[in-house]
Amino acid sequence: MKFTVLTIFPEMFAHIQESILKRAKHSGLIEIELVNFRDFAESKHKNVDDVPYGGGAGMVLKPEPIFNAMASVDRTGNSRTILLSQQGQLYNQKKAHELTVYDHLIFLCGHYEGFDERIRTLADEEISIGDYVLTGGELAAMVIIDSVARLLPGVLGKANSWEHDSHSQGLLEYPHYTRPPDYMGMKVPEVLLSGHHAELEKWRRKESLRRTFMRRRDLFERLEFQPGDYELLEELWPECPGLISYRHKWQHLEPKSKKKKSRPMSD
Numbered sequence: 001m002k003f004t005v006l007t008i009f010p011e012m013f014a015h016i017q018e019s020i021l022k023r024a025k026h027s028g029l030i031e032i033e034l035v036n037f038r039d040f041a042e043s044k045h046k047n048v049d050d051v052p053y054g055g056g057a058g059m060v061l062k063p064e065p066i067f068n069a070m071a072s073v074d075r076t077g078n079s080r081t082i083l084l085s086q087q088g089q090l091y092n093q094k095k096a097h098e099l100t101v102y103d104h105l106i107f108l109c110g111h112y113e114g115f116d117e118r119i120r121t122l123a124d125e126e127i128s129i130g131d132y133v134l135t136g137g138e139l140a141a142m143v144i145i146d147s148v149a150r151l152l153p154g155v156l157g158k159a160n161s162w163e164h165d166s167h168s169q170g171l172l173e174y175p176h177y178t179r180p181p182d183y184m185g186m187k188v189p190e191v192l193l194s195g196h197h198a199e200l201e202k203w204r205r206k207e208s209l210r211r212t213f214m215r216r217r218d219l220f221e222r223l224e225f226q227p228g229d230y231e232l233l234e235e236l237w238p239e240c241p242g243l244i245s246y247r248h249k250w251q252h253l254e255p256k257s258k259k260k261k262s263r264p265m266s267d
């Protein structure tokens with residue numbers, strides 16, 4: 001996938017070209033192109049901003065440099081132009097997955113008071129990375145590039161190793177441990193040392209459910225449980241205060257054999 005970023009601070013992007021993304025770039029899985037739209041300014045002093053009509057604090061990004069820079073971009077395959085904006089749709093993991101279908105993502109990074117309104121016509125969509133205001137769109141573009149690139153086939157070492165990541169299936173990921181098995185009296189759960197694969201998978205799913213319930217009630221409330229979750233949630237609710245009030249959401253998953261057994265005996 002190709003990422004093109006229109007920015008007046010291309011040097012800020014040195015940081016995302018390290019580690020995994022550096023490897024992905026070297027193996028040709030991703031390409032990052034930085035376009036300094038100041039180079040496309042028509043004025044003698046290469047100004048990219050001007051005072052707002054009607055007055056007010058701050059400077060506004062002028063249309064000409066950004067329109068000129070956009071016209072110079074060589075579009076590759078199925079492309080999409082994203083304007084980074086605190087007024088855009090909120091970004092999340094689902095959106096990251098949706099963006100992986102494109103061959104080429106083009107980012108417009110704002111600065112100062114923001115863009116001249118006419119620049120918005122260049123974008124297919126506007127994305128915000130959160131309900132707060134950044135100095136510029138560069139950090140937001142980096143967040144999106146990083147989170148999309150790691151979903152592309154081959155970018156992470158082990159194929160599909162993002163599948164269990166937090167948010168990929170609406171859950172937070174289970175806890176991780178590494179050696180030693182006992183550190184200052186803090187022990188690694190037995191099941192992780194047992195080598196029993198089926199039990200390990202059950203433990204991971206149960207801990208994911210627990211974490212999501214304890215830390216992100218909003219995500220937990222949106223979960224659609226799988227049949228195997230019945231047993232895990234029945235084990236979990238006595239351990240997690242408040243979980244019992246959601247029991248109606250998994251009761252329909254009770255295995256038929258258990259239902260029969262728990263039915264009251266007729267006389």
Ligand SMILES: C[S@@+](CC[C@H](N)C(=O)[O-])C[C@H]1O[C@@H](n2cnc3c(N)ncnc32)[C@H](O)[C@@H]1O
Binds near residue numbers: 127128130
């Ligand atoms: C200082 S902000 C402009 C704020 C603007 N005056 C307002 O209050 O709506 C400058 C630029 O930073 C970027 N930016 C700021 N916050 C952002 C966010 N939460 N997500 C994405 N981009 C953001 C946008 O590109 C924006 O044009």
